[in-house]
Amino acid sequence: MSKLDFQNAFSLKGETALITGGGSGLGLAMATSFCAAGAQVILVGRREQVVKNAATSLGPNAFAIAHDISECERASELMEKAEEVSGSKPSILVNNAGIHLKKLATETNPSEFEAVIQTHVIAAHSLVQAALPAMLEKQHGSILFMASMTSYIGMPKVVAYSAAKSAYVGMVRTLTSEVAEHGVRVNGIAPGWIQSPMLDQALGNDTVRRQKILSRTPMGKFGEPDDIGLAAVYLCSPAAKFVSGVVLPIDGGASIGF
Structure with a gap:
């Protein structure tokens, strides 16, 4: 690969990315x-x-x-507004927005569980459904789901969140099987423990939980937000043109740590 090709491989020039939960944390x-x-x-x-x-x-x-985004009936309206403000239909959709609930399963009531699923899963599907037609028409697009360590490993007090993030893995695989041949790639990122407001909320003053996480992370530290940003660029760029159906852990080795 020439130097010029290498530079262009990671370029997103000409792309329009819609990022939910984009105002702070990993979205930003x-x-x-x-x-x-x-x-x-x-x-x-x-x-x-x-x-x-x-x-x-x-x-x-x-x-x-x-x-x-939990107002799923307005998903098409959001796509229209996105084109209005940017001048382009989104060619990249990042399903990042979510809510966190830290409760034991026995204390999580159905309405709380439903709210987490609604925000993470149902809303994400509604946005995919609204964004896909334009991508399929152009035979070009990328959809990215923000999964989680809870997609793969058991953690206490996050039964609803874990269910939602585990659903993302299935959505990535099924969508890939449906749209990859039409030029649309679907992937995910499973962040480990990254310094962010969501991490602070999840850990709070729980020193024991914090130390347990670090002890099982081979790198022995939390990640930084740009670790996720750079991985997202790769997955949505020409460099990953033959990558679809993947959920990439960015976790310092936590998902395989002992």
Whole structure:
């Protein structure tokens, strides 16, 4: 591969990425990396000022839309708004938005469980359904799901979250089997424990849980947000043109640690 080809292999120039939960945490980290790789990014979140501030910080190729993805009947409306603000239909969809619930299974009631599934799984499907037609028409696109260590290993007090993130693995595989031949790739990332507001919320002041995580992570440390951003760029770039149906752990070895 020539030097020029290598540089272009990781470029997202000409792509428009819609990132749910894009105003903070890992969503913003991915948006930052996507912008650096040349893409336009559309940050979607419920907190209007948060996504607006984040878009402003990223510059003229970033746009903000205040939207609640759990309102699944409005998924098509979101795609129309995305095209309106950016001038392009999304060619990359990142299903990143989610909510966390830390409770024992015996204390998690059906409505709480349903709320987690609604935000992570049902909403993500509605966005895929709304974004796919344009991708299939162009025979080009990339869909990325943010899975989790709980997709693969058992952890206490996250039964609803684990169920939702495990569902992402099945969605990645099924969607790939349906759309890969039409030029649309579907992959996932399973972040390990990455420094973020979500991690702080999950761990709180639980020192024992924090030490247990670090002790089973071969690298012995938490990851950084740009570890996820750079992996997302790879999976959505021409460098990964023959990669689909993969859920890539970015975890410092935690998923295979002892």
